[in-house]
Amino acid sequence: MSKQLLTGSFVALITPMNPDYSIDFGGFRSLIEFQRENGTSGVLIMGSSGEVSMLTEAERHAIVAETMKHKLPGMEMWYGCTGATTEATIAYVRQAAAEGADGAMIAAPAYICAANEDIVEYFLEVADASPIPLGIYNNPPRVKTDLSAEEVLRIAAHPNVQMLKESTGRVAQAAQIARAKPEMSLMCCCSPNLGLIVPIMTLGGHGTANMTGNIIPREMAVISKPWQNFADATNFREAYLRNLPMLHYAYSAINPVPMKSLMAAMGMPAGPLRKPQKALTGAALQRGLDIVDELNLVQAYGFTPSVTAVAAE
DSSP states (O other): OOSOOOOEEEEEOOOOBOTTSOBOHHHHHHHHHHHHHTTOSEEEESSGGGTGGGSOHHHHHHHHHHHGGGOOTTOEEEEEOOOSSHHHHHHHHHHHHHTTOSEEEEEOOSSSOOOHHHHHHHHHHHHHHOSSOEEEEEOHHHHSOOOOHHHHHHHHTSTTEEEEEEOOSOTHHHHHHHHHOOSSEEEEOSOGGGTOHHHHHHTTOOEEEESGGGTOHHHHHHHTSOOOSHHHHHHHHHHHHHTHHHHHHHTSSSTTHHHHHHHHHTTOSOOOOOTTOOOOOHHHHHHHHHHHHHTTHHHHHTOOOOHHHHHHO
16 A cells, blocks of 8 residues: 555544634634644544634634644644635645645535535646645535545545545445455444444444543544454443543534534633634533533543533533
8 A cells, every 4th residue: 555544533623712702822822732732643634623614714724834833743734725715725834734734624515505516626626726635525514515435435546635534424434434345444434423433443444533531542543442352342432432421512513613612611722713603601511511511521621610510510
């Protein structure tokens, strides 16, 4: 194989913000260090978990430039580079490459609902123009486009395509892709509602590109470890079942609302969500706080819950 197959937990970071909704670059540094210290293989910055659709072009450029200053050995730094057009996507990819990014994750442009064949050509055109490895994100819940296994494999044959983040609702597609053994890391979202994480890891998946690792990175590193022996499978089962409530909570509302709300309550760099989105409160947030207590996460990670969070318990 000529491509490097990336493995483990790739955490889709939130975008921390200051009270005035500006980007909290100091918070980004803390979150990156937190992930590196807790076994994360790579971070995906400015995905849907990072409120990327609410960021200006200048903010997107600044986030790449500033966070790359904190790149740490042993952890990949990837960036969401999807634009509204093919040309805009290529421009974002090239800017990330110029700053030294390890790779770029791209999805089909939102809202246009283009035909699958047009989106396949879009991915291939961006791959032709990219100076760095690409991950492709098949994300029908967000962009409607749902690539088939055959279409994914066509894209995977491109030498610049290194990773698939799969979110299709068709579970059997994971087996079709795994059986073909493309030179590409096969990963999935961490939402158990989509029914993909267990079959993908069972069939030889390389890891997960997840959001839940924002708050339980060590646990997601165990869940995301490729199976090489029976112990890996056993560890996966134990970690998956134990942390299932948090996996469900992470997707109890549109991401990143639940996760960013809970991180703020735990005293982590998070800040507000950009309007019109609002943080969870009341019973919705309490569900997350109860899971934090059940999993003993305050002690495990040294979180410092905010006064608001303590009052809600």
